[in-house]
Amino acid sequence: MKTGKNKRTMKNKQKSIWVFGDYRNYYQNRVTLQLISKAVDLARVVDAEVCAVVFGHNVEEWIMEYTAHGADRVLAIDHPSLTSYSTENYLALIEKLARQRDPDIILIGATDFGREFAPRLAKRLKTGLSADCVGLDIAPEGLLVQIAPSFGGHMLAEIVTEKHRPQMATVRPGTFKEIPHNYERTAIVERLSLPANLPASRVRVVEYERAAQKGHTIENAMVIVCGGRGMGNKNNFKKLNELARLLNGDVGATRPVVYAGWADHDALVGQAGKHIKPKILFSFGISGAIQHTAGLGEANFIVAINKNPQATMMKIADVAIAADASDLLNNLIKELKKRIRE
Numbered sequence: 001m002k003t004g005k006n007k008r009t010m011k012n013k014q015k016s017i018w019v020f021g022d023y024r025n026y027y028q029n030r031v032t033l034q035l036i037s038k039a040v041d042l043a044r045v046v047d048a049e050v051c052a053v054v055f056g057h058n059v060e061e062w063i064m065e066y067t068a069h070g071a072d073r074v075l076a077i078d079h080p081s082l083t084s085y086s087t088e089n090y091l092a093l094i095e096k097l098a099r100q101r102d103p104d105i106i107l108i109g110a111t112d113f114g115r116e117f118a119p120r121l122a123k124r125l126k127t128g129l130s131a132d133c134v135g136l137d138i139a140p141e142g143l144l145v146q147i148a149p150s151f152g153g154h155m156l157a158e159i160v161t162e163k164h165r166p167q168m169a170t171v172r173p174g175t176f177k178e179i180p181h182n183y184e185r186t187a188i189v190e191r192l193s194l195p196a197n198l199p200a201s202r203v204r205v206v207e208y209e210r211a212a213q214k215g216h217t218i219e220n221a222m223v224i225v226c227g228g229r230g231m232g233n234k235n236n237f238k239k240l241n242e243l244a245r246l247l248n249g250d251v252g253a254t255r256p257v258v259y260a261g262w263a264d265h266d267a268l269v270g271q272a273g274k275h276i277k278p279k280i281l282f283s284f285g286i287s288g289a290i291q292h293t294a295g296l297g298e299a300n301f302i303v304a305i306n307k308n309p310q311a312t313m314m315k316i317a318d319v320a321i322a323a324d325a326s327d328l329l330n331n332l333i334k335e336l337k338k339r340i341r342e
Contacts, residue, residue, distance in 0.1 A: 015048035015104040018166070019071070020094065022113050023054070023062045024085065031109030033069045033178035035171060038136055039107060040070045040179065045138040048104060049073055053097065055090055057083040067187040070179045074187055079194040087116060092198055095124045103166045105144050107136075110170035118170045127164040133171045134275075134294045144169070149294055156290070174219040174275030174297055217274075218267065223249030224278040224299075226269055227325070228292070229256050230285020230306055236326040237262040240284065243329060246336045252276065254292045270295040285325035288312030305329075 017039045021032050032052070039050045051073040052066035059078050066074055077093060098106070098121075106121070108114045110132045122129035134156070135147035143160040144167040150157040161167040218224065225244045231237040237257060244251045253263035255270060269276055270292040277298040284305050286292060293316065296302070304317035305325045314320040321328065 015046055016051050017043050017048045017105040018051045018053055018103040020108045021052050021054035022109055030178055031173040034176040035107045036070045037179045038176040046142050055082050068181045068185050071187050074189045077192045077194055089198055091120055106166045106168045108170045110172045114170045122168050128161040129168045130159045131170050133169045172275050218250045219274050221250035222279045223247045224252050224276055225249055225282045226252035227284045228254040228286035230325045232326050234262045239329055243333055254286055283313050286313045
């Protein structure tokens with residue numbers, strides 16, 4: 001699939017891949033660092049510079065973080081008026097910078113913020129945007145290949161923005177691994193002034209309160225017990241929580257299970273939910289639709305339990321057990337409790 005029809009005026013300058021820095025929920029959401037890591041890989045192929053863009057007040061900590069995790073350059077605007085996020089102001093700032101510097105690629109996390117911010121920016125820059133990508137690559141001709149679910153999640157589309165620039169994509173948290181923190185890395189840091197002609201914001205933040213967060217997130221869990229419709233009913237599904245506690249893990253769910261009210265949306269794994277990277281994934285009663293498997297990412301070892309030995313999930317698993325998911329779950333819980341008592 002190709003987007004765009006107008007030609008871009010080529011300039012004799014180094015290409016630049018921008019990653020927009022969203023640090024507001026940094027300790028639970030590492031998507032900016034993950035995107036910088038992927039940008040480093042892409043930059044090697046197209047001989048580009050990786051540039052992190054950060055707005056806010058007292059942002060020095062984030063400048064150092066983005067440098068330590070792979071950015072070659074950081075564009076920072078630090079001002080008290082940017083303490084609270086403003087869609088209008090942030091858009092005006094990055095639009096102005098993009099028009100001045102002409103980045104080749106802009107990557108933004110597919111968070112609640114990114115879903116609001118990225119489409120508006122793409123519209124202003126008159127370019128295309130691939131949303132909720134599950135992969136990025138570089139085509140032989142040097143174009144960014146944006147891999148995203150399509151047709152209700154039943155297919156993966158490879159999208160390129162052939163003419164328009166910048167090439168833009170949002171990517172779900174957990175899709176890529178971040179580069180380990182390197183205290184010795186250095187980057188070119190440009191501390192830019194706040195433009196005097198920012199549009200007057202039509203929205204004023206009176207007060208905000210951060211929602212309580214769990215001490216961990218499913219994206220970072222080492223053991224995940226995931227359940228699908230094959231669990232039969234809500235009561236059977238709830239027993240997955242008991243197994244997760246015994247294994248010191250977390251519980252995930254498929255989209256039909258969440259829509260049925262068996263699990264909260266925070267447990268959703270897949271195209272419309274979380275991307276996970278556990279060391280061990282237990283898959284109970286899950287067929288393996290692409291909407292779900294798109295979020296399995298880098299699971300090291302998968303154990304699948306399903307009545308249907310031909311289910312997709314059984315084929316991609318490291319260990320496949322053809323059995324009733326609920327019956328096997330009960331037996332496994334019973335055996336684990338017995339071993340703990342011994």
